[in-house]
Amino acid sequence: MTDTTSSEPAPIEIPEGVWSQPEVDMSAIEEIASVESVRSVRAFASLTYDYTPGLATTRFLRAIKEKRLVGERCSETGKVYVPPRGVSPVSGMPTTEQVDLGLDGTVVSFCVVNLDFTGNAQEIPYVSALILVDGSDIPIYGLVREIPYNEVQPGLRLKSVWVEDSEMTTSFENIKWWAPNGEPDVPASELADYV
Amino acid sequence: MGAERVAVVGVGQTKYTAVRGDVSLPGLLREATFRALEDAQMTLADIDAIVIGKAPDFFEGIMVPEYSFVEALGAVGKPIFRVHTAGSVSGSTAIVASGLIESGVHERVLTIGWEMQSCSEAMWALSFNMPFQQQLVAGAGGYFAPYIRQYIARSNAPDDTGVLVALKDRQNALKNPYAHLHEHDISYESVKESLMLWDPIRYSETCPSSDGAIALILTNEAGGDAASAEGRPPAWVHGTSFRSEPAMAAGRDQVSPQAGKDCAADVYRQAGITNPREQIDVVEMYVPFSWYEPMWLENLGFAEEGTGWQLTHDGVTAMDGDLPINCSGGVLSTNPIGASGMIRFGEAALQVRGMAGEHQIDGARTALGHAYGGAAQFYAMWVVGADKP
Amino acid sequence: MRDVAIIATAQTKHVRSATTVNEVELIQPVIQEVIERSGVARHDFDFTCSGSSDYLAGQPFSFVMTLDAVGAWPPISESHVEMDGAWALYEAWVKIQTGHADTALVYSYGKSSPGDLPRVLSRMTDPYYEAPLWPTSVDIAALQARAAIQAGVTSEQAMADIAYRSRTSAAANPFAQLTTSAQPLALMDEEYLADPLRRHDCAPVTDGGVAIVLAAGDKARSLCSRPAWIRGIDHRADGHHLNFRDLTTSPSVRIAAEKAGVANGPIEIAELHTCFTHHEPILRSALGLADDVEVNPSGGPLAANPMMAAGLIRMVEVANRIHSGDVSRGVAHATGGHALQHNLIAVLEGEG
Amino acid sequence: MPEEATTSGEEDVLRAPLVLEYPFKRTTGPVIGAFLTALREGRFIGIEDDQGKVLCPPVEYDPASGASLTKLVPVGSEGEVLFWSWNQSVRDGQPLDHPFAWAMVKLDGADTPMMHAVDAPHEVMVTGLRVRAKFAEERIGSMDDLLCFEPVS
Missing domain, CATH: 3.40.47.10 (Thiolase/Chalcone synthase)
Structure with missing residues (x-):
């Protein structure tokens, strides 16, 4: 399925150089030369895959459906990975030990976003943060809400805010966002290893 | 070891722009290729092998597109090779091409980096909504912005450092006829007042999406000597290196990644560089968000940790400073993703050949080309010089 | 070197x-x-x-x-x-x-x-003239097979023999996917998958x-x-467009074989990246293999065809036989693109 | 393709469809653009190489040397099947919605064939078959303007 686009690409200025696409000689095909030329086409492509996320992600998502966050430990370094992908990227060995993590976390760093990249009506600006979940050793990204955006700081303690139990699925979307949990900030020195 | 010396004797670039509406896909690669061949005083028949790099095939929606360009590149009966290593890709590609000569396998190699981003959208091609994976809630800049914020916190850099970098690179681009963005009216105020997309990254501190291709012709020592004898100075390759580290390794420093430090140390060792700040005259650095200039200055050993921003503020990295960075306008002015790494490498070569035109740094003898990709985890670098190593 | x-x-x-x-x-x-x-x-x-x-x-x-x-x-x-x-x-x-x-x-x-592989591979065709028609990898292979049959390079019977030999050889390969086959005559009775190809002509x-x-x-x-020494290795591309190629021969294999030194000594085994049965005679001829050279004792891609790995597996299969001392010299072939467009040839040898 | 379900049932995992869909935009350049323009007009054109051989569909370069080609020439709408295969299981996006032949068709006046569909019964397909282009009634300047080829009766 293709269709031509109506928008004519803007002409560009080619810098002085030694080669550009040569002019074509259409003298033998005047009836084609005399009509408007096709300059571009649309090529619609659709492929469908039967996607499987693998064993470790399945374990993680089955747990998240039960409102649990589960990481997996590297047997060599002891570091806990979340979300787990089945292999420790440091040792190259399978992560077979599952570790129950807390449902709270700490802001490691963040940015304030002024465009809606989420596709649903967010308040703008909003805060996207690197959050170190309690018990894990690698931060994940998450939205921070229920606090003015200009009050978010590294070290801020957060709780995860979940969808209703009836809406829980095997999906990251179960966590709607993160919000301050009221605990004192974690000193920056304790977060130095996580950025 | 490192049996054969490598010379860059041809550099060809397309005009970079948002939509190259006047050329086909193979036409885009041919434009860069023929310009490089003309520079090298060669024809397609002189080429032994072709090494091509680009970003993911989903950008154009063609699986291994180089296969359908074989005839267009005069490559029938020749080796054709495709490298794919994330944003650093066409830097890696040039290194693979260089290795073919250094090893003595081939004598004359054409290498091309390209992308036609207008075929789709970067947002689509780089981040599908994969099932079971966390959706990006902040776009591409949202990935890097927290690390930039961390850099600012560590270094106490003034918050207009990024503005100064963007202003410098976009003004440099005005001297480069191939650059995508030619913003004649740009000013400190216009950058600073542009929309704060991902605080601390402003709109004018981010790279554009471009169509374009770059081609390099690499030869062995005899080829470099011959070009030199004919008054066409080659750029000699003094060192090449790539390094990778895992995106998600616990404890990795994403502000100044170890892989970048190791890659720089390796390429400097090969090039005999013990003091990069003194010995390197000009740098083409992969800076897609303005703040990465001070961050890479530190990562690459040009400044002590926490002080890279001072070079930017002191004008050291400007065209008239003593360590000019991105005289071509850099990635901030031109970003066909799969070509951006090789553009850094090619512009470094143009500088030491004395052929960079209006953005030439007088007397440039040694230059660094730098590329990175992924979650700041893949690095490719080369050092080129006017003198034979 | x-x-x-x-x-x-x-x-x-x-x-x-x-x-x-x-x-x-x-x-x-x-x-x-x-x-x-x-x-x-x-x-x-x-x-x-x-x-x-x-x-x-x-x-x-x-x-x-x-x-x-x-x-x-x-x-x-x-x-x-x-x-x-x-x-x-x-x-x-x-x-x-x-x-x-x-x-x-x-x-x-x-x-x-996860995907419909033949359809996914249609994205590898010319983006202007062919990809809009969605020809699958099997469709393109069937065109090549017809050209080869018409040119007398192979026959449907010879192709069935290759399928039978490959899949029964694979019985001795613990890693293979398909390890059994009906007799060639019975295979010939099967319906076409894509005339002139039958199911058995295609790698799984x-x-x-x-x-x-x-x-x-x-x-x-x-x-x-007993290391498996790479005595020669080279790769070459043919054109992409079927309209400009003679699909019944492989000039790129011929060049790569010469550069890799295939003919510099006797070849005992050949592991060839044959995704379709008709690839074998085309490759045999371009490599200049003698009739008694054993091809794909592992079963080859017709017995197991993990895309992007099946070519490297050819090297592994030759290397394993050198490591074990079974053979002293063999050739491995890998291909990429449609209709054997891009080919790599390596000659592996044991010492002495 | 042979089917052999050897999935190990050791552990049940999650699965979901992943649909990759996009209307890619392709700029044509002057040569491919001229071919598509001709299709819109219900005609074919080719391009002449240095030896006077006509390539249809046309490309911007000599397939052997890579040298630029520029001379566009008319090509007929009838031609001959050089070789073919039978497509029994039609997939989405292919030219026809019922079984058809893929064929390399050399049009009159051209020296190289093009790949497309021939709408004919399996038993009619034969090398050397004369065929004629069937164009879409509404044409917009794309490969879809050429529906298929049909036997010349």
């Missing part, structure tokens, strides 16, 4: 669908196994290179996740090709030739099962992976009692 050898190999059991694992879980055991066999410590490899395809995975930068299986920390010298792993091996071989590396880890993998859809370790000179000798 420096002496470079394959000193260790490992591969998955190849299956129709490795549904339970993702790519990194698929390849991790193979990488671990080859590292253990090689005797090189995980963090001591001078270079690492891999081959895979984003279009198979349906994911951009799919190779980034798989790097986890290497344990790339501290950072490593590493590269990736969007081609079969045989070309990753080629890049590693070149790296060793430059003197920047003495050892290299090479791996590749393909999970074809396979999930699997492979890894090898390369080492140079004395390093190889110290780590392996």
Whole structure:
């Protein structure tokens, strides 16, 4: 399925150089030369895959459906990975030990976003943060809400805010966002290893 | 070891722009290729092998597109090779091409980096909504912005450092006829007042999406000597290196990644560089968000940790400073993703050949080309010089 | 040129669908196994290179996740090709030739099962004139098979014989996916899948992976009692467009075979990347193989065809027979693109 | 393709469809653009190489040397099947919705064939078959303007 686009690409200025696409000689095909030329086409492509996320992600998502966050430990370094992908990227060995993590976390760093990249009506600006979940050793990204955006700081303690139990699925979307949990900030020195 | 010396004797670039509406896909690669061949005083028949790099095939929606360009590149009966290593890709590609000569396998190699981003959208091609994976809630800049914020916190850099970098690179681009963005009216105020997309990254501190291709012709020592004898100075390759580290390794420093430090140390060792700040005259650095200039200055050993921003503020990295960075306008002015790494490498070569035109740094003898990709985890670098190593 | 050898190999059991694992879980055991066999410590490899395809995975930068299986920390010298792993091996071989590396880890993998593989491969055709028609890999192979039959290069009977021989040979290959076949005459009674191709003429859809370790000179000798030396290696492309090619011969294989020195000594076995039965006579002829040369004793891709790995597996199969002392000299072939467009030839030898 | 379900049932994993869909935009350049323009007009054109051989569909370069080609010439709408295969299981996006032949068709006046569909019964397909282009009634300047080829009766 293709269709031509109506928008004519803007002409560009080619810098002085030694080669550009040569002019074509259409003298033998005047009836084609005399009509408007096709300059571009649309090529619609659709492929469908039967996607499987693998064993470790399945374990993680089955747990998240039960409102649990589960990481997996590297047997060599002891570091806990979340979300787990089945292999420790440091040792190259399978992560077979599952570790129950807390449902709270700490802001490691963040940015304030002024465009809606989420596709649903967010308040703008909003805060996207690197959050170190309690018990894990690698931060994940998450939205921070229920606090003015200009009050978010590294070290801020957060709780995860979940969808209703009836809406829980095997999906990251179960966590709607993160919000301050009221605990004192974690000193920056304790977060130095996580950025 | 490192049996054969490598010379860059041809550099060809397309005009970079948002939509190259006047050329086909193979036409885009041919434009860069023929310009490089003309520079090298060669024809397609002189080429032994072709090494091509680009970003993911989903950008154009063609699986291994180089296969359908074989005839267009005069490559029938020749080796054709495709490298794919994330944003650093066409830097890696040039290194693979260089290795073919250094090893003595081939004598004359054409290498091309390209992308036609207008075929789709970067947002689509780089981040599908994969099932079971966390959706990006902040776009591409949202990935890097927290690390930039961390850099600012560590270094106490003034918050207009990024503005100064963007202003410098976009003004440099005005001297480069191939650059995508030619913003004649740009000013400190216009950058600073542009929309704060991902605080601390402003709109004018981010790279554009471009169509374009770059081609390099690499030869062995005899080829470099011959070009030199004919008054066409080659750029000699003094060192090449790539390094990778895992995106998600616990404890990795994403502000100044170890892989970048190791890659720089390796390429400097090969090039005999013990003091990069003194010995390197000009740098083409992969800076897609303005703040990465001070961050890479530190990562690459040009400044002590926490002080890279001072070079930017002191004008050291400007065209008239003593360590000019991105005289071509850099990635901030031109970003066909799969070509951006090789553009850094090619512009470094143009500088030491004395052929960079209006953005030439007088007397440039040694230059660094730098590329990175992924979650700041893949690095490719080369050092080129006017003198034979 | 420096002496470079394959000193260790490992591969998955190849299956129709490795549904339970993702790519990194698929390849991790193979990488671990080859590292253990090689005797090189995980963090001591001078270079690492891999081959895979984003279009198979349906994911951009799919190779980034798989790097986890290497344990790339501290950072490593590493590269990736969007081609079969045989070309990753080629890049590693070149790296060793430059003197920047003495050892290299090479791996590749393909999970074809999530997509409709023949349809996915239609995205590899000319983007202007062919891709809009969605011709599958089987459609294009069937056109080539017809051209070969018309030219007298092969016949449907000869193709059935090749299918039978390959799949029954695979019975001795513990990693193969298809290990049985009806007799050739019975195969000829089957209906066409895509006239002139029948089901048995086509390689299966396979999930699997492979890894090898390369080492140079004395390093190889110290780590392996009988290294499989790469005596020659070269790769060449033919044109892409079927309209400009003679599909019944392979000029690129002819050139690569000459550059790799296939004819410099007797060939005992050949492992050929034959995704379709009619590829075998085309390749045999272009390689100049004598009639008594054993082709694909492993069963070849007709018995197990993990995309992006099946070419590198050809090298593994020849290397394994050299390691075991069964043969002294063999040729391995890998291909990429449609209708044997891009071909790599390697000559492997045992010492003495 | 042979089917052999050897999936190990060791553990049940999650699965979901992943649909990759995009209307890619392709700029044509002057040569491919001229071919598509001709299709819109219900005609074919080719391009002449240095030896006077006509390539149809046209490309911007000599397939052997890569040298630029520029001379566009008319080509007929009838031609001959050089070789073919039978497509029994039609997939989405292919030119026809019922079984058809893929064929390399050399049009009159051209020296190289083009790949497309021939709408004819399986038993009619034969090398050397004369065929004629069937164009879409509404044409917009794309490959879809050429529906298929049909036997010349």
